[in-house]
Amino acid sequence: MLENLLTHSAFEILTLSDRAAQALAENPWEAAGYTLLALGGTGAFLSLLGMALIYVERKVAAHFQCRLGPMRVGWHGMLQSIADALKLLQKEDIIPEKADKLLFFLAPVFSIIATVLALIIIPMSPSLQVVDLNIGVIFISAVGGFGVLGILLAGWSSNNKWSLLGAMRAGAQFISYEISVTLSLLVITLLAGSLQLSEIVQSQQDGWWIWRGHIVGVVAFFVFIISSTAELNRPPFDLPEAESELTGGFHTEYSGLRFSFFFLAEFINMFIASALGATLFFGGWMPFHIGGFETFNSIMDLIPPGLWFAGKTAFIVFLMMWVRWTFPRLRVDQLMRLEWKFLLPVGFINLFAAATIVLTKLYFFPGQ
Amino acid sequence: MGYIDTKKSTKAKVTTVGNTPINVVIAPRSPSGADSESLLTTIFKSVKSLFVGMKVTIGYLVRPSTVVTQQYPENRETLKMFDRFRGQLRLIKDENNYMNCNGCNFCEIACPNGSIVITDQRNPVNEKLELERFLWRLDSCTFCNACLQACPHDALEWSDGFEAAVYDRRLLVYTLNDYAGPPVKAINRAKKKEDRVEELLATMEPRKQYGGPVPLAGRKMPGVPALETENTKDNASPKHK
Numbered sequence: 001m002l003e004n005l006l007t008h009s010a011f012e013i014l015t016l017s018d019r020a021a022q023a024l025a026e027n028p029w030e031a032a033g034y035t036l037l038a039l040g041g042t043g044a045f046l047s048l049l050g051m052a053l054i055y056v057e058r059k060v061a062a063h064f065q066c067r068l069g070p071m072r073v074g075w076h077g078m079l080q081s082i083a084d085a086l087k088l089l090q091k092e093d094i095i096p097e098k099a100d101k102l103l104f105f106l107a108p109v110f111s112i113i114a115t116v117l118a119l120i121i122i123p124m125s126p127s128l129q130v131v132d133l134n135i136g137v138i139f140i141s142a143v144g145g146f147g148v149l150g151i152l153l154a155g156w157s158s159n160n161k162w163s164l165l166g167a168m169r170a171g172a173q174f175i176s177y178e179i180s181v182t183l184s185l186l187v188i189t190l191l192a193g194s195l196q197l198s199e200i201v202q203s204q205q206d207g208w209w210i211w212r213g214h215i216v217g218v219v220a221f222f223v224f225i226i227s228s229t230a231e232l233n234r235p236p237f238d239l240p241e242a243e244s245e246l247t248g249g250f251h252t253e254y255s256g257l258r259f260s261f262f263f264l265a266e267f268i269n270m271f272i273a274s275a276l277g278a279t280l281f282f283g284g285w286m287p288f289h290i291g292g293f294e295t296f297n298s299i300m301d302l303i304p305p306g307l308w309f310a311g312k313t314a315f316i317v318f319l320m321m322w323v324r325w326t327f328p329r330l331r332v333d334q335l336m337r338l339e340w341k342f343l344l345p346v347g348f349i350n351l352f353a354a355a356t357i358v359l360t361k362l363y364f365f366p367g368q
Numbered sequence: 369m370g371y372i373d374t375k376k377s378t379k380a381k382v383t384t385v386g387n388t389p390i391n392v393v394i395a396p397r398s399p400s401g402a403d404s405e406s407l408l409t410t411i412f413k414s415v416k417s418l419f420v421g422m423k424v425t426i427g428y429l430v431r432p433s434t435v436v437t438q439q440y441p442e443n444r445e446t447l448k449m450f451d452r453f454r455g456q457l458r459l460i461k462d463e464n465n466y467m468n469c470n471g472c473n474f475c476e477i478a479c480p481n482g483s484i485v486i487t488d489q490r491n492p493v494n495e496k497l498e499l500e501r502f503l504w505r506l507d508s509c510t511f512c513n514a515c516l517q518a519c520p521h522d523a524l525e526w527s528d529g530f531e532a533a534v535y536d537r538r539l540l541v542y543t544l545n546d547y548a549g550p551p552v553k554a555i556n557r558a559k560k561k562e563d564r565v566e567e568l569l570a571t572m573e574p575r576k577q578y579g580g581p582v583p584l585a586g587r588k589m590p591g592v593p594a595l596e597t598e599n600t601k602d603n604a605s606p607k608h609k
Contacts, residue, residue, distance in 0.1 A: 063428060067436070067437050071439065326422050
């Protein structure tokens with residue numbers, strides 16, 4: 001094992017679905033066990049990560065605003081999220097009388113399913129990935145659209161003008177900013193030459209794309225981080241749930257467990273966007289490598305890939321929180337202007353520049 | 369809109385109306401061309417201002433000393449209120465517990481909603497009016513500070529006490545002075561002249577916090593401890609625990 005680590009380029013990809021497929025040839029029960037592990041693991045990860053992210057968000061927000069945040073439940077309020085979750089589970093589940101009952105019930109389920117689907121293809125470490133699709137980047141974009149379907153259904157089925165307005169805003173915002181996200185994803189796809197997330201990670205063995213792709217990589221990263229924040233409906237782009245205008249937007253009528261589904265989906269989507277950013281621009285679980293510096297690279301390899309992934313994702317999550325608690329919220333027209341008049345042209349120019357760079361091999365370490 | 373530096377571009381001049389000189393401040397106008405600054409300048413300025421904001425917030429995050437939240441019940445012993453905090457009204461007393469207040473009624477007149485009621489009496493020794501009872505209604509007081517501004521004898525102050533909540537409405541109306549009698553000025557004058565000092569001090573009568581006309585006429589209520597007045601012999605505490 002140590003030998004493998006010390007010799008460069010020794011990462012073998014083994015996803016849970018691969019293990020299940022191998023086991024299926026010998027023992028179907030083992031395959032079923034792997035499937036259950038994937039399901040249970042994803043579910044547990046989803047809820048635990050959601051609670052942890054909510055706690056971190058509250059703490060970070062508090063200290064940005066000269067406050068302390070949760071301090072009472074457990075040491076420095078560590079158990080506050082658990083208390084809140086228990087409270088939320090006990091809340092009365094209210095369905096408006098004039099609501100479309102079926103759609104009202106389905107909307108949060110759609111939202112959370114889209115989140116789970118996106119979560120399973122995130123490569124967290126060479127051995128920790130549920131399934132490794134060869135169209136990973138496209139899959140993430142497609143599933144993101146499924147999530148906004150849940151929001152639109154929630155707005156429609158609530159039979160409430162605020163909900164509908166919020167949902168329409170969410171839809172418009174998502175459709176607009178999805179273009180910019182895709183353009184910045186395409187830049188990395190061009191550089192890496194693959195749509196498969198694990199191969200994109202492997203392609204960054206000589207250096208992460210954000211600095212190997214120099215200017216193009218940095219521009220793509222900023223376009224990605226701005227437009228994915230907008231896609232997540234997080235401030236400064238939280239128009240769909242602008243409290244001052246829409247009292248809560250698409251989830252105005254939701255309470256209890258259904259509301260917690262939306263809430264959880266929102267926070268896990270933040271994690272997914274950060275993890276995707278880390279995977280595409282900062283090398284995912286790939287340690288910090290500089291092509292040719294073998295000793296330096298093997299020292300970096302001593303840190304486990306899972307930690308690299310967690311560190312990079314935490315950095316981007318923190319960046320999103322920092323932006324959220326600093327910037328003022330945009331108006332609807334400003335939001336649309338930013339996308340269509342600024343980010344979209346920048347994204348297209350960047351894509352052409354990336355194509356030129358790939359053709360002329362102007363990025364760092366092109367030979368390897 | 370262009371950015372206007374008010375400190376630099378504000379001009380002040382003096383005009384005279386009749387014989388009175390009046391300072392006039394000329395408001396700055398938007399410098400010409402500021403509205404038509406280039407797109408790149410606008411983008412640069414906007415992005416720069418965003419980074420300035422991020423620098424400010426990260427400064428708060430990395431310095432825990434900037435936190436202003438108080439962990440109240442835990443730091444009750446060390447909690448210090450602010451200089452201009454208005455807790456409860458209090459009479460200023462010197463080291464011998466003699467008060468400055470001579471019952472001049474200025475605060476009662478200044479009080480906008482009748483939260484102060486003062487009764488005076490004439491001292492039999494020096495034949496002067498003096499404070500008999502200073503009644504303050506915490507329940508109707510708006511903490512407007514008018515009484516402190518009106519007081520010519522520096523007799524009133526605000527205490528730091530902010531834990532004013534009680535379980536009994538009667539406890540919100542109480543007497544501030546703990547004796548009825550001459551103020552510190554009258555006592556000092558008598559001491560200077562060496563004129564019947566002992567007799568003057570002997571005229572002082574004790575006043576209890578809840579001795580005056582309290583709401584519900586100080587009636588006893590079932591399950592509620594009786595209020596301590598000048599007439600009660602026992603020293604039962606009126607405050608609920």
